[in-house]
Amino acid sequence: MKAAQLAEQVPMVREATTGAEAARVIAEYRLSGLVVADDDGVPMAVVPGSQLLSLVLPQYVRDDPNLAHAYDEAGADEMCAALNHATIGQLLEAKRLAAVKPPSVLPDDTLIEIASVMDGGRTPVALVIDDDGVFHGVITLSRVLAAIAAAAGQDSPLVRRRLEQDVLHRHEPG
């Protein structure tokens, strides 16, 4: 399979998106990471999903993880509500989110080239951009692993469906 066949449309967030909204997007689409787009809709950064977990933790709890055990349920919910008060842009600027610039592949790159780029970039997504700079979509970790599984003979109806439908299409209402 080539990169162009694996490219899909994924939900992207903007710098103005709040941390809580970003968490909802990841939960709704079962994403492994968050693609942050600029005002023109071009992906500019990728944030691994697990990074959002650290946002609910105050710095002092990250310094001393034992303190996490001291919160009761109401206190814990209160901490989570704090995600409504900061935008992704602010969190990136304050370096509370360690985003990486997403790596890119060409539309006719093979599975091995894609795997190599994603492994080197240590990100769960890669952008598909042609020589003219046109953006074709995003290759997600789950989709590239589905293609690898199929190529390795581990085919199944779910794997086939995963390769046929992209994330946004799968979740369209109706």
Next chain:
Amino acid sequence: MSLTAVLALLVFASAYVVIVSERFNRTAVALIGAAAMVGIGAVRGHEVFFSEDTGIDWNVIFLLFGMMVIVGILRQTGVFEFLAIWSAQRARARPFRMMVLLVVITAVASALLDNVTTVLLVAPVTLLLCERLGLDPVPFLLAEAMASNIGGTATLIGDPPNIIIGSRAGLGFNDFLVHLTPIVVVLLAVFVGLCWLLWGRRLRFDPERAEAVMRLEARETIRDSRLLLRVGVVLVLVMIGFVTHSVTHLEPSLVALLGAGAAVLVADVPHPVYLDEIEWETLLFFAGLFVMVGSLVHQGVIGDLARTLTGTIDDHYGPAAQGLLLGSAVLSGVVDNIPYVATMAPLVHDLVGPAAGLPPHQQSLWWALALGADLGGNATAIGASANVVITGIAKRNGYPISFWRFTRDGLVVTAVTVALCMPYVALRYFVWA
């Protein structure tokens, strides 16, 4: 003075200025300075490693190392977090009562462990408590940094300058308990009063917010009570080892090393956990400092200075002790008190000799040096390592403490505590002696 001695003095002064400027990594500077001393022939390899007076003081290095291992394991237990939350709840989350209890916990812990570790353990839980109460944590953090410097003054192992003084002067754990702990108890009581004047009277109590503190589950912070029990027993045995030095003749460094080994054995935690807590940079900084100062001793520079001072002091040890106390407090506020004491300890040694058997008026110089250097650390944000750590934690959590914010309150605390030590030294070692 020989050419080598002049060169050694030049290397030492240059390294000192660079360390004080804090523009470069102090460990790197100390090690480069030590290498330069060897390079110019001010000290030889054999003396660097095997001479107690002119080389690396392994007693100090291994005492620090052993305590770091024990603390590294103790830290995993969550006991400090438990104590802090428990005491806040005992205080019914009343801000000033809470501050007093946190100050006492910090001071006592600093006397038994090192200051930096103590504030590293207490500061995060303080931030949690203040956030729950909607209070500005800065006054609490300032009080804790200063309490750790005061509490650390009480014992041999409480503050690194004391470890250096103990080793150079041949003073044991009990000597510090007898000579410094009583005045530190008084200073701590006075400091509580200062806490009220400086910060406590402006703290406001919000009953609704207090409920959030009362709901915290203190017990949950102790994840492994068996580990706490085992390491607690080891820590108690280590303290007994320090106190019974006159019977067992075990050096404090050996007691700490044996304690560290026992803690590792009984704790059964993965080795990187306790190795992570060892501040290798600090240990190397000490090693570099000892070689630099040892070179000056070896070249006779310290001896010459001591002879000049002996002539000046003559038999007037009273003014000398007061001058050393005051001068040490002022200088320790400006420069890190570790290099200061590393330099001054050999000088005092040449002036009056080891502390054992000295008449009280001569021994007073050792205690004046310890009190001045330890308490002077409270004067500014860079006066002691605990201050640097606290301001760093505060900044990372969104509560920056400026140099002047710290210094404004630190100067008051230093002035009052040092002023109280002056009559203590005069009465104890001269009037009542």
